[in-house]
Amino acid sequence: MFIEQKIWDKQQGWHTVGNGKLDTPAQIVFVFGDIELVQNTDILSDISKSYPDSQIVGCSTAGEIIEETVLDQTVVVTAVSFEHTSIRTVCMDIESMSDSMVMGERLAQALPVDGLSHVFVLSNGLNVNGSALARGLANRLPRNVAVTGGLAGDRDNFKNTVVIFDANVRSKGIIVVGFYGTKLKLGYGSMGGWSSFGIDRVVTRSEGNVLYELDGQNALDLYKMYLGDMASGLPATGLLFPLSIRIDNGKSHLVRTIMGINESDGSLTFAGDIPQGSYVRLMKAGLEQLVEGASGAANICSQTMGMIPQFAILISCVGRKLVMKQRIEEEVEAIREQFGEKIPVTGFYSYGEICPAVVHQKQCEFHNQTMTITAFSEK
Amino acid sequence: MNKLLKRQLKKFLGSEIPPNGYESLFEAISDAYDAFDSDRQLMERSFDMSSQEFNEVNRKLQREIEQHTITEQKLRESEQQLRDMFDEHSSIMLLIDTQNGVIVDANKSAQKFYGYDHQQLLNMSIYDINIMKKETLRHLINDVAAFKENCFVVEHKLSTGEIREVEVHSTPITINGKILLFSIIHDVTERRQIQEELIKTRKLESIGILAGGIAHDFNNLLTAIMGNISLARLDINDSEHDLLALLKNAENASVRARELSQQLLTFSKGGAPLKRTTSIKSIIEDSANFCLKGAKVKCEFHIDDNLYPVNVDKGQISQVVHNMIINANQAMPDSGIIEVSCSNINLKPVNKPRLPAGKYIVITIRDHGVGIPPENLNKIFDPYFTTKEQGNGLGLATSYSIIKKHEGDIKVESEPGKGTCFYIYLPASESNIEAEQPAKSDLIGGKGRILIMDDDDAVKNVFGQFLTRLGYQPSFASDGSEAIEMYRYAVEENNPFDMVIMDLIIPGGMGGKETIEQISRIDPDVKAVVASGYSNDPILSEFTRYGFCAAIGKPFNISDLSSILHSVINGAQLG
Numbered sequence: 001m002f003i004e005q006k007i008w009d010k011q012q013g014w015h016t017v018g019n020g021k022l023d024t025p026a027q028i029v030f031v032f033g034d035i036e037l038v039q040n041t042d043i044l045s046d047i048s049k050s051y052p053d054s055q056i057v058g059c060s061t062a063g064e065i066i067e068e069t070v071l072d073q074t075v076v077v078t079a080v081s082f083e084h085t086s087i088r089t090v091c092m093d094i095e096s097m098s099d100s101m102v103m104g105e106r107l108a109q110a111l112p113v114d115g116l117s118h119v120f121v122l123s124n125g126l127n128v129n130g131s132a133l134a135r136g137l138a139n140r141l142p143r144n145v146a147v148t149g150g151l152a153g154d155r156d157n158f159k160n161t162v163v164i165f166d167a168n169v170r171s172k173g174i175i176v177v178g179f180y181g182t183k184l185k186l187g188y189g190s191m192g193g194w195s196s197f198g199i200d201r202v203v204t205r206s207e208g209n210v211l212y213e214l215d216g217q218n219a220l221d222l223y224k225m226y227l228g229d230m231a232s233g234l235p236a237t238g239l240l241f242p243l244s245i246r247i248d249n250g251k252s253h254l255v256r257t258i259m260g261i262n263e264s265d266g267s268l269t270f271a272g273d274i275p276q277g278s279y280v281r282l283m284k285a286g287l288e289q290l291v292e293g294a295s296g297a298a299n300i301c302s303q304t305m306g307m308i309p310q311f312a313i314l315i316s317c318v319g320r321k322l323v324m325k326q327r328i329e330e331e332v333e334a335i336r337e338q339f340g341e342k343i344p345v346t347g348f349y350s351y352g353e354i355c356p357a358v359v360h361q362k363q364c365e366f367h368n369q370t371m372t373i374t375a376f377s378e379k
Numbered sequence: 380m381n382k383l384l385k386r387q388l389k390k391f392l393g394s395e396i397p398p399n400g401y402e403s404l405f406e407a408i409s410d411a412y413d414a415f416d417s418d419r420q421l422m423e424r425s426f427d428m429s430s431q432e433f434n435e436v437n438r439k440l441q442r443e444i445e446q447h448t449i450t451e452q453k454l455r456e457s458e459q460q461l462r463d464m465f466d467e468h469s470s471i472m473l474l475i476d477t478q479n480g481v482i483v484d485a486n487k488s489a490q491k492f493y494g495y496d497h498q499q500l501l502n503m504s505i506y507d508i509n510i511m512k513k514e515t516l517r518h519l520i521n522d523v524a525a526f527k528e529n530c531f532v533v534e535h536k537l538s539t540g541e542i543r544e545v546e547v548h549s550t551p552i553t554i555n556g557k558i559l560l561f562s563i564i565h566d567v568t569e570r571r572q573i574q575e576e577l578i579k580t581r582k583l584e585s586i587g588i589l590a591g592g593i594a595h596d597f598n599n600l601l602t603a604i605m606g607n608i609s610l611a612r613l614d615i616n617d618s619e620h621d622l623l624a625l626l627k628n629a630e631n632a633s634v635r636a637r638e639l640s641q642q643l644l645t646f647s648k649g650g651a652p653l654k655r656t657t658s659i660k661s662i663i664e665d666s667a668n669f670c671l672k673g674a675k676v677k678c679e680f681h682i683d684d685n686l687y688p689v690n691v692d693k694g695q696i697s698q699v700v701h702n703m704i705i706n707a708n709q710a711m712p713d714s715g716i717i718e719v720s721c722s723n724i725n726l727k728p729v730n731k732p733r734l735p736a737g738k739y740i741v742i743t744i745r746d747h748g749v750g751i752p753p754e755n756l757n758k759i760f761d762p763y764f765t766t767k768e769q770g771n772g773l774g775l776a777t778s779y780s781i782i783k784k785h786e787g788d789i790k791v792e793s794e795p796g797k798g799t800c801f802y803i804y805l806p807a808s809e810s811n812i813e814a815e816q817p818a819k820s821d822l823i824g825g826k827g828r829i830l831i832m833d834d835d836d837a838v839k840n841v842f843g844q845f846l847t848r849l850g851y852q853p854s855f856a857s858d859g860s861e862a863i864e865m866y867r868y869a870v871e872e873n874n875p876f877d878m879v880i881m882d883l884i885i886p887g888g889m890g891g892k893e894t895i896e897q898i899s900r901i902d903p904d905v906k907a908v909v910a911s912g913y914s915n916d917p918i919l920s921e922f923t924r925y926g927f928c929a930a931i932g933k934p935f936n937i938s939d940l941s942s943i944l945h946s947v948i949n950g951a952q953l954g
Contacts, residue, residue, distance in 0.1 A: 199429075226424065226425055227421075326407065326414065
């Protein structure tokens with residue numbers, strides 16, 4: 001496996017990162033960048049010209065990750081040339097959020113299953129129900145094939161997100177990348193580091209991923225009460241208080257973050273389902289726990305892989321970035337400490353992550369507020 | 380720039396303005412200070428909000444706990460009330476598992492009724508109590524559980540082995556997922572017996588109305604027949620044996636007809652026995668011996684010496700004993716012993732039969748004959764029920780009616796092939812035994828004017844013939860109005876009647892009861908005798924209460940009449 005990485009920023013334009021340089025054409029190029037920059041046709045044209053025979057996939061972000069650095073308003077490019085692995089990519093547009101599960105099923109069916117060892121998914125971040133998408137993918141993919149990936153961001157504006165496919169941006173697009181080959185070793189891990197606080201609340205009214213009431217109280221009012229002056233920053237500031245949903249009779253939980261608010265009906269739209277009748281608690285973050293969470297995700301990833309990876313894609317929630325602010329890079333550093341500092345790393349801050357919830361299980365789940373790692377190696 | 384950072388810059392570097400070249404660094408430090416402040420404020424606010432919510436939840440929980448405690452207390456009280464209602468209710472109550480019939484619960488009344496304690500009942504099933512066939516009972520339980528049945532009468536066995544008839548009201552209820560039958564049980568053994576008694580009594584009453592009417596007319600006819608026979612016998616010389624024998628046969632037949640008529644009359648409504656306080660011993664022995672004359676069957680008497688006196692109609696009680704002995708005799712065609720016993724008994728309220736508590740004598744007549752099939756036991760006292768080819772079905776019905784009119788009771792026990800036993804209960808009398816009046820058979824003549832009131836010409840003719848033979852002067856009226864007029868006229872003419880004999884009932888006219896009232900107003904000293912075909916009419920047994928000096932039942936013979944007339948004319952009151 002060979003890797004080449006580049007960054008585009010306003011000050012320097014294109015510049016190379018690290019020592020990697022491809023001698024053979026890349027099969028796939030991952031592009032993660034600021035929403036304004038990835039819509040800049042010149043930048044995409046540059047990438048396309050640099051990798052004319054490669055499959056280019058990517059998305060807009062709430063922050064870009066490359067090596068140990070977290071960047072804003074850049075475009076990071078990672079071109080990968082596998083020695084023993086082939087790639088298939090599919091992109092489809094979703095018309096309505098309610099089609100999320102069906103789209104997941106269609107995308108999964110579009111990938112040939114013979115030799116399929118892993119699926120990586122990138123989706124627009126606002127016009128999709130991540131939970132339903134993950135269910136749809138899991139429904140149609142073989143049980144031994146895991147899915148990882150994430151939802152695009154747009155800084156923390158929650159207004160317009162896009163995916164990049166073949167040097168074009170698509171605001172309703174969802175991309176799946178199928179990896180084929182017996183020598184490819186995949187690792188994945190996802191962890192949050194958030195802790196629940198306060199009372200248990202019952203979801204008394206919700207529809208899909210739209211939450212109306214908790215304990216019979218207007219959900220938006222509750223968030224505003226907790227945020228105080230910061231309520232004006234909703235929906236972004238809502239990321240400071242994700243919801244923990246109890247699943248499996250309280251044995252485990254899923255984290256959900258806010259993607260949008262509706263002042264007229266007092267509802268909150270989350271990145272994944274909030275089932276009516278379920279028990280939820282507000283969550284809060286501690287810097288140390290977030291860093292430990294990232295380190296834990298890397299640890300899980302190593303366990304599932306059984307070796308040190310050659311390359312990793314980190315998808316971390318925008319909420320973590322909002323909380324950690326200047327210290328956000330500490331979570332990337334914690335991962336590099338686990339994998340080794342020479343391992344090429346890229347990734348982005350997202351509006352949601354997809355990864356199996358349980359170690360050694362392939363069934364994928366949609367997450368929020370996690371650091372989710374997909375690691376690659378060829379034996 | 381952050382206020383704290385400004386102060387620190389001033390304190391350590393002497394100016395709030397960052398040194399040249401370090402502006403970006405201090406800007407980053409300031410952002411970090413602001414971020415920390417913002418985070419701290421957010422956390423503090425969060426904990427404050429959270430704390431407020433916890434307090435509210437605590438208060439809510441506390442209220443819920445208080446409410447819960449109150450509710451629990453109310454539930455406990457309610458449960459106890461229901462438990463008490465169940466336990467203490469006077470009705471018998473059982474909870475029965477529909478699956479296996481096990482008794483899940485039983486109240487105190489059930490324990491008392493069945494004679495088992497609570498734990499014993501819980502170790503039993505309804506199949507141990509209900510004597511119905513198990514399969515039939517299982518179907519019944521299923522029907523109740525399916526709401527097809529909710530009230531039925533069955534027989535339950537007590538711990539003593541006694542079988543009681545019970546009415547069960549049963550409803551399926553679900554407790555802890557099990558379908559149970561909640562059964563309220565009433566012991567209806569006595570009620571059913573009373574109902575049966577009532578039905579029997581009503582049957583007797585209805586037949587009594589018919590029988591009374593027939594007997595009345597029959598007695599009038601018999602009065603004429605017997606009267607004319609006795610007159611004919613008086614007119615025939617003793618040498619005409621053949622003719623006398625024929626008349627005697629005719630008279631005997633008439634007497635048997637009178638006995639049949641008397642039997643019918645015992646059914647008639649209101650027919651009261653002509654009671655006298657007497658000892659029962661001779662009645663029993665005489666009647667039993669009389670009807671077993673020449674029979675292979677013999678009686679063995681066990682009659683206590685100091686029996687309570689009883690107030691009875693000797694003839695009727697004789698008839699009862701007679702009927703019982705005849706039945707016993709017929710039950711043992713190949714000879715045998717009839718055990719006849721009589722003893723005193725003090726009945727307590729709980730004793731059987733259901734009679735008022737008090738002193739009684741009980742006559743027991745036991746045979747060792749063929750017995751009565753169980754299906755016939757409750758029919759044997761019904762009028763016209765008979766299993767004998769020659770029977771008229773009146774014997775036991777008459778006996779039953781007689782004993783009831785004596786405020787007693789009659790019970791039977793029988794086992795086919797082993798025999799039958801009748802128990803006759805008669806209330807003891809507080810009065811002393813009355814001396815028997817010797818029977819008088821000679822004709823006693825007399826003088827005087829006697830007014831006869833009767834609607835039946837044949838009867839009037841017999842009266843006329845008898846009175847004339849006895850030396851009296853008879854006059855006749857056909858109803859009360861005519862009799863009153865004749866009596867008044869005779870008084871006004873200063874030629875009064877010495878006596879009036881009047882029929883009690885005149886169809887379509889004024890009868891004896893009303894007539895004597897009016898004649899008494901004309902002549903308070905009137906001597907009147909009441910005659911009736913309803914020989915068991917209460918007026919005949921209590922004639923003095925109605926203003927009569929004597930009573931005579933139809934049919935009668937000249938001897939009976941002569942004796943009564945003589946007594947009345949000479950001022951004696953016959954009671």
